Amino acid sequence: MYSFAKIDDNNARELIYRSIKEGKSRFGMWDQEESLKDKWYGKNAFLLNINTSDWIVHINMPSYGKCVAIETTGTYNFDDGIVCSWGVDFNNYIPVNPNSIIEFDRNDINILPSVNLAPRRRAQRILQVEDFFKSLDNLKNEKYTDVSIQDRAVTHLREDINDVLPTITASIHKMNKSKEFERFLHRIFDKMPNTISIQNGFGWKTDNGADLIVEFENPIIGINITTKLIVQAKSYEGAHFDKNAIDQIVTGMEEYGADAGLLITTATETEALEDYVREMSEKTQKTIDVIAGIDVAKFVLRYAPELLLGN
CATH class of the missing domain: 3.40.1350.10 (Trna Endonuclease; Chain: A, domain 1)
Known part of the structure; x- marks a missing residue:
């Protein structure tokens, strides 16, 4: 399970978003001219470890605070990339299944807090695999959209406590x-x-x-x-x-x-x-x-x- 961090350029972000929907999850390194299979680029070498049926989450995609999760259908590839304002980039790609796409808010209540969706590097492993899949299942089934009668009191209690947290931090x-x-x-x-x-x-x-x-x-x-x-x-x-x-x-x-x-x-x-x-x-x-x-x-x-x- 991998998370890919935000793409800063809005136009490039839109192009990558389209590419995901067309079956290619892309990762960039603007001065890379050869496949990782032919020339070693240390920072990107992790891409060679991604296998079929892994999952990739694109953070802040298609906009800030949003995420796109998608299942892979193959391993690392290299192609002509996309044309960005600074030149050709994002040649590295992993084939993915567009039918598996799940789009969600990064702070969605269905996402378990243990799942780190704020990567501090351009790419980062999601270590809590079981919790990640549970979160995906929650999203698919909209588990916490309609809160059950049994959970209603607890849910409202948590909401009230969350309302208090800013006050606690302000007091600190x-x-x-x-x-x-x-x-x-x-x-x-x-x-x-x-x-x-x-x-x-x-x-x-x-x-x-x-x-x-x-x-x-x-x-x-x-x-x-x-x-x-x-x-x-x-x-x-x-x-x-x-x-x-x-x-x-x-x-x-x-x-x-x-x-x-x-x-x-x-x-x-x-x-x-x-x-x-x-x-x-x-x-x-x-x-x-x-x-x-x-x-x-x-x-x-x-x-x-x-x-x-x-x-």
């Missing part, structure tokens, strides 16, 4: 500005299982891009991390457009030899920020992820609820 921001937010997050990471150590930059002349350095034994918060994590903490209001935090994370990963980076911001994530995170993840070949907006409230409630609710 209000009470934790600047360094206080770093200290607040320090306390949360400190309570996580399997955490070996947490260091912070308080009192340093410079933190070299790392507000927090977290070392742990096992993956946490659903992202692929090995040992050391660089965290940037931003207590903002409104929407987060600032890309500097991501540049700081890159600096921190280089300085401390970290395996991944994480931005935690009380502001809401924007499309521009999402695109830049993907760009820098590709450039560094390391995972960079974001916890933003209401997900900050969820993050605290999951790992350190006593900080909000008391003992």
